[in-house]
Amino acid sequence: MKTAEIREKLIREINSSDNKNLLEELYRYLDRENKTQKTYNLSDEQKLAIEEAREQINNGDYLTSEEANQEIDEWLKR
Template identity: 40%
Template sequence: MTAIELKEKLIEKIRNTDNIELLDHLSDVIEFESNIGEVHVMSPGEIEAVNDGLEQIKNGQWISHEEVNREIDEWLKK
């Protein structure tokens, strides 16, 4: 199937659906793909959150992925 044929097939399927969740997902995927290669400029809040996280790591305030999974398992058993 050529790119043109695939585009036409997808366009027809999009026209025939009223599924908002599907349309939102397709929109997100297309938006994500169109932004590949662009540099994301972090907001001051994002920079602050990253710096807070780095400070927590320096202070030993972290737990492993395995420990998080154990805690979740324990919580789900309750």
């Protein structure tokens, strides 16, 4: 479901609700979420690390979760 569709459904639900407590709680939640959203600025080093990781993935140089778990299990047995 796209963001616009979700927004429209929420608006319809809010408009049809007479539950003051629910509406107040929803308002507090949305207000808090909108105030706490932060934009993260990556350093050049972080951007480089991400680019390198993407290249590794494109080259097939990665482990699946199962492979990584097996390696961890083997390491823990030592």
